[in-house]
Amino acid sequence: MLEGYSQAARQADTHLEVGSLPHVGQDPAIACDPIGQPLTSMVTSTVDQATRRGPVAWLTAERPSLVAAITQAHAAGWWDLTWRLTNALVTFFDIQSLWDDWEQTHALALAAARQQGDERRELAMRWNLGRLYRDQGRWAAATACFEQCSAAFSRLGERRWEAATLRYLADVYRYQGRLSEALARLQRCLPMLHDLGDRQWETTALRSVALVYRDQGRWTKASAHLEPCLKVFLEVGDHRSAAYTRRILGDVLIHQGRRHEAVRHLRQTIADYQAMGDARRRAGALRSLGRVYAASHRWTQALRCLDEALAAYRQLHDRRREATALCLMAVVHKGRGQLDLARACCEHALVAFHDLGSDPWEAVALAGLADIDLLQRRLPEAATHARDALAIFRRLDNRYEEAKATVVLADTLAAHGEVETARRHWRQALVTLRDLDAPEAEPVARRLADEPRVPPSGR
Numbered sequence: 001m002l003e004g005y006s007q008a009a010r011q012a013d014t015h016l017e018v019g020s021l022p023h024v025g026q027d028p029a030i031a032c033d034p035i036g037q038p039l040t041s042m043v044t045s046t047v048d049q050a051t052r053r054g055p056v057a058w059l060t061a062e063r064p065s066l067v068a069a070i071t072q073a074h075a076a077g078w079w080d081l082t083w084r085l086t087n088a089l090v091t092f093f094d095i096q097s098l099w100d101d102w103e104q105t106h107a108l109a110l111a112a113a114r115q116q117g118d119e120r121r122e123l124a125m126r127w128n129l130g131r132l133y134r135d136q137g138r139w140a141a142a143t144a145c146f147e148q149c150s151a152a153f154s155r156l157g158e159r160r161w162e163a164a165t166l167r168y169l170a171d172v173y174r175y176q177g178r179l180s181e182a183l184a185r186l187q188r189c190l191p192m193l194h195d196l197g198d199r200q201w202e203t204t205a206l207r208s209v210a211l212v213y214r215d216q217g218r219w220t221k222a223s224a225h226l227e228p229c230l231k232v233f234l235e236v237g238d239h240r241s242a243a244y245t246r247r248i249l250g251d252v253l254i255h256q257g258r259r260h261e262a263v264r265h266l267r268q269t270i271a272d273y274q275a276m277g278d279a280r281r282r283a284g285a286l287r288s289l290g291r292v293y294a295a296s297h298r299w300t301q302a303l304r305c306l307d308e309a310l311a312a313y314r315q316l317h318d319r320r321r322e323a324t325a326l327c328l329m330a331v332v333h334k335g336r337g338q339l340d341l342a343r344a345c346c347e348h349a350l351v352a353f354h355d356l357g358s359d360p361w362e363a364v365a366l367a368g369l370a371d372i373d374l375l376q377r378r379l380p381e382a383a384t385h386a387r388d389a390l391a392i393f394r395r396l397d398n399r400y401e402e403a404k405a406t407v408v409l410a411d412t413l414a415a416h417g418e419v420e421t422a423r424r425h426w427r428q429a430l431v432t433l434r435d436l437d438a439p440e441a442e443p444v445a446r447r448l449a450d451e452p453r454v455p456p457s458g459r
Contacts, residue, residue: 006081009059009066009088024124024149024161056277059092063101070105079112083121086112090128094135097280097316102132120156123149127165134172137320137356142172160201163192167205174212177360177396183212200241203232207245214252215360217400217436222252243272247285254292257439262292280321283312287325294331302332323352324361330368334375343372360401363392367405374412382412403432407444423448 059066066089073082086109093102106125113121130145146169153162166189173182186209193202210225226249233242246265253262266289273282290305306329313322326349333342346368353362366389373382386409393402410425426447433441 006085006088009085024120024127024164056092056095059089060096063092063098067101067105070108074108074112077115079115082112083109083116083118083125087124094131095276095278097135097318099132099136099317103129106132119152120158123152123161127161127168130165130168130172134168134175137175137358139172139176139357143169146172159192160196160198163189163196163205164201166192167201167208170208170212174208174215175360176358177215177363177392177398179212179215180397183209186212199232200236200238203229204241207241207248210252211248214248215398215400217255217403217433217438219252219255220437223249223256226252239272240276243269243276243285244281246272247281247288250285250292251288254288254295255439259292259296263289266292279312280316280318283309283316283321283325286312287321287328290325290328290332294328294335297335299332299336303329306332319352320356320358320361323349323356323358323365326352327361327364327368330372334372339372339376343369343376346372359392360396360398363389363396363401363405366392367401367408370405370408370412374408374415377415379412379416383409383416386412399432400436400438403429403436403438404440406432407440410447 066085070082070085070089073085086105089105090102092098093105106129110122110125110129113119113125126145127149130142130149133139133142133145146165150162150165150169153159153165166185170182170185170189173179173185186205190202190205190209193205206225207229210222210229213219213222213225226245230242230245230249233239233245246269250262250266250269253259253265266285269285270282270289273279273285286305286309290302290309293299293302293305306325309325310322310329313319313325326345330342330345330349333339333345346365350362350365350369353359353365366385370382370385370389373379373385386405389405390402390409393405406425406429410422410429413419413425414422426444430441430444430448433444
């Protein structure tokens with residue numbers, strides 16, 4: 001019966017991952033699945049049932065039994081079966097954000113691989129745990145997993161997996177705002193993937209470079225990377241990677257003033273993730289669409305998208321992403337003149353980011369509070385929040401966000417009557433924003449061209 005579950009889960013996993021990049025455990029040299037061997041009638045029946053009902057529906061219905069089967073297999077000392085069944089479920093756990101199941105089963109499979117003395121299988125489980133910790137915002141644990149895997153794959157001569165691990169490590173650094181370190185890892189892995197002739201993995205790494213450019217506010221460079229990446233993913237039939245690329249491209253196009261294109265890409269992304277049954281990533285696309293509507297002052301549509309994203313994140317117990325949606329919700333409430341609601345969103349998000357150790361977003365929440373403070377004429381608090389945000393962005397070498405926070409501080413100083421100091425800060429911010437070709441440069445230039453006066457808030 002357990003063998004039936006294992007092969008049915010593997011069959012379902014195959015259908016979930018059509019065209020997608022493999023994970024380490026899907027490497028044939030590591031997996032050693034007995035697919036193709038003669039099956040008993042019970043195993044055949046279970047596999048047919050999984051195929052007939054559809055992968056997500058079958059896995060969802062059988063999830064409690066599948067997790068229990070892994071526990072039973074481990075307790076019985078069936079190490080190979082423990083590992084294979086766990087390995088077949090990781091994509092489903094990822095799509096459904098089943099983080100407790102993911103961590104519990106992988107701990108058992110990791111122990112099973114050690115019992116087998118199979119280092120590559122052990123690395124496959126550690127690699128998957130690194131992905132889990134990355135998505136949960138557990139940066140130290142994710143970094144430890146990926147650094148250990150990278151060193152081991154290098155020693156074993158597994159160049160593809162070494163490069164892929166460096167790409168994931170770059171993501172961990174980028175999520176923490178450590179953009180220079182992220183770019184350094186990507187510059188190491190890109191030549192390796194190019195030499196291997198692995199177009200799909202190389203394109204994924206190029207997309208990660210685009211994400212660094214996005215976070216740096218270098219919108220033109222980001223879109224120049226993303227558009228060819230999207231074309232490659234569509235050509236090879238990797239619909240999951242294409243959906244994520246569309247979403248990032250939508251984020252970038254917002255800042256380039258190409259809002260109609262952004263809406264088109266994001267609506268397609270939402271539909272794609274709906275079809276895949278991926279609630280977390282669908283919520284991310286809704287969050288991005290809410291940002292587009294907010295940029296267009298379409299507050300009602302923005303609020304509808306963000307409400308739906310918030311509900312999904314809360315259902316998934318994803319506190320970090322819930323807090324990012326709250327930061328955007330604050331922008332919407334501020335645009336509608338509901339400053340107390342905007343403040344409550346920022347303060348709630350700030351507590352979450354501080355608890356989770358998410359420095360870049362903590363700084364975004366601080367800058368948002370400074371903006372609201374300024375509008376409510378709470379000038380000492382505005383200056384404190386703006387300076388705290390600036391300190392974080394400078395430490396992270398995030399020039400784009402640093403420039404935007406500098407504008408908020410300058411606006412606060414001008415409102416306090418310190419016009420010359422404010423103008424000095426506006427000039428500093430303008431140099432950076434123009435260098436990045438950022439649309440925020442124009443209103444800052446207008447501030448400097450105008451006669452000294454108290455400006456409106458500029459974020």
